[in-house]
Amino acid sequence: MLDLVFWEGHVVDSSEERADGSLLLSLSEDPSYSPRCGRCGSDCVLVHERRRRQVRDRDWFDRRIWLDVPIRRLDCYHCGARAAERLNWLDAGERITHRLRAWVDAFVQILPIAHVAELTGLHWHAIKRIDRRRLQAQYGHFDARGVRRLVMDEFALHKGHRYATVVMHAERMQVLWVGEGNSREAIRPFFLGSVYI
Ligand SMILES: [Zn+2]
Incomplete structure (x- = not known):
């Protein structure tokens, strides 16, 4: 046994x-x-x-x-x-174990969320929440000290109907922030220090 x-x-x-x-x-x-x-x-x-x-x-x-x-x-x-x-x-209050969360964490890095939902039987929103938590833990905070030059770029979402903006550290080409939208208003959270992806 x-x-x-x-x-x-x-x-x-x-x-x-x-x-x-x-x-x-x-x-x-x-x-x-x-x-x-x-x-x-x-x-x-x-x-x-x-x-x-x-x-x-x-x-x-x-x-x-x-x-x-x-x-x-x-x-x-x-x-x-x-x-x-x-x-x-x-x-506390969770409906899935750490072991299942770790499994989903591994899948979402290589597969689209819809596929992970099918594989695991979990709801799309539950997987999205797990992925967001992983991203926040990994990239959610950054230290802006020493950043002197920024690069900003935009990319299309949903077949070009919407846009997202990415802000990078110019010397290291490291992604500092990604936000939905490409307007002045959309990127304001980056400068206000709300640095969650
Ligand atoms: Zn106690």
């Missing part, structure tokens, strides 16, 4: 094949694991309540995987917060 820990703090209780062929794994709490406060990360023993949530995990071979997860809300005596426990594989 494989002894792999996929969902720290939880163990698989039962599995059920659903009508659409996906697999629903019902998890329960691992009694040997102390939950951690969602705000400060300290070990917590006071459980205020438990709620179950269904989340998607990365596919296993050709199977879609759903998890039914009990999530504890804890009363933390270190920081005083009442918050959902911190898990190292699922963010």
